[in-house]
Amino acid sequence: MADIKDKIITSLRSAVPKPKWQFATRTILKETVLVALWVVLVLIAGIVIYTISHTNPWQFIPLRSPLFFWHGFWALPWELTTMVAGGVLVMYYLARKIGTFYRLPTWLLVIIILTSLGLGYGLAELAGINRSLSHRPVIRQVYRHQGMIARPPARGTWLEGTVTKVDAQTIILKDDEGIEWQVELNDVTFYPDGKDFSIGQEIVAIGIKTTQNHILKAFVIRSSQSFDGRWRGMTRPHIPPAPFAPRTDFQPPL
């Protein structure tokens, strides 16, 4: 034991410390790469959040639905959400490599990451980066690949049409362009306006488009009505009061 010190000192005789500039250069390069990766991840997350928030059907999910959160979750494009979750994990890993960030508790680091994502998204939104990037052909291709929400061209984010056939498992719906959609019903499909549909009735179906053409797995089916955007589709269309007409049956008291 005693001579370990001498052994070490002897072994150090010919050793020379590496110059400081080597470490300084390496540190600068490493931290630049980490920060660049961080920025790239924030941009990707910004595009994903932008895409999700602009294409989700949440405003059509009735608040009173017992499966509101499940429907909301189901409506998320899982590829994009996985991408964001993966990005957050990579950011967490990177953060642990920067300086003495590893000392921070995990929850604080997660809050820092989410805050930076929010700030990054906000800045990118202000600068219009999200909008321009999310409309790039590659990104659009990714979104089309999701095929999540039925989006008949020029028809908005829901499928609206006239019922042409109804049975226990499916409803055939004809949209304004004359395309017939097979709307598949299942156990979690929610009917805020009741389940009785009749041929010729106009309804709105919200759900997930399958890989097959013109098939929609519905999670909400409701009667066609106007959505005013304030009550997430819950308000009934405004019914104008009947025009004033004098009562003809009025008999003045004698």
Added chain:
Amino acid sequence: MEMANQTDEELAKASLADKRYFDILVQRYANRILRYIGRLIGNYQEAEDITQEVFLKVFVNLADFNPKLKFSSWLYRIAHNESVNFIRQHYRHQKLSLDQYGQELTSTEKSVIEKIVESENIQLVRWGLNRLRPREREIIELVCFEERSYLETADILKCPVNSIGPTLARAKQSLKKIIEEKHG
């Protein structure tokens, strides 16, 4: 005399210009690092070689020392990393031998009875430590045996400071349970 009164960090800085300052750091830490590595890898012959490599590495990379850390934390971190590398290469499927610890622990200058009792107790603790999870064992080694603070332990293991206390408490509970099971 003046050199000996300097802090580790001052000595580390001065060692870049004059190697004699580093010799003082070697004098201060060589035995502690040797014991630490020896306990981690369970082989004191190999520990000597690793200790030499650790100090060589520390000296060569002295300009990379982050002044935000304590020098001892940095030194222990390198020792820890070298030990882990060694274990990965050589000891993946091996457990520590109790006999080996018995040999190491009989060098104290105490009565024969005391030596036997102490040796058996320490062997039992060592036996229990080897059955803990690696991270729990590392934290016990650093906090209880090396008397490092939670912050230093976090710096050595590169983990959150607030995780040290709970992991240590859990490790002690597990150790107690393992030893009680062995006796009961």
